[in-house]
Amino acid sequence: MDHFERRCPRLGGNVSFHYCTISGDADIPCFKIFDCWWEYFDVVAYLKKTLTEEQFHRLVNSKPKPKVASLVDLIGQAKKNSKL
Ligand code: SF4
Known part of the structure; x- marks a missing residue:
């Protein structure tokens, strides 16, 4: 699934699913990952399998930041x- 790509509604360009899994706060995926990927595959089951219970709980309860703050985070x- 890491190679799947879609247009990111926050950045405007294409991103890989892998990017979505690492672009959230701390060690959790982007808070929009369920909204963005549910049509492609069973993203809930996938994340339940790959995240710890605590990470999954934090992801489900994560809230969007104000747009400017989240854009700054995404750019960072x-x-x-890109340096990896
Ligand atoms: S999950 Fe986040 S980073 Fe990935 S496409 Fe959706 S908004 Fe963009």
Whole structure:
């Protein structure tokens, strides 16, 4: 699934599913991952299997940040990932 791609409604360009799994706060995926991927595959089952119970709970209860703050975070994360 990591290679799946879709247009990111927050960034405007294509991102891989892998990117979505690492672009959230701390060690959890982006808070929109359920909304963005449910039509492609069973993302809930996948994340239940791959995250710890505590990470999954935090993800389900994560809230969106104000748009500017989350954009700044996404840009910072993209810069960090481009150096890997
Ligand atoms: S899950 Fe987040 S990073 Fe991934 S496409 Fe959706 S909004 Fe973009």
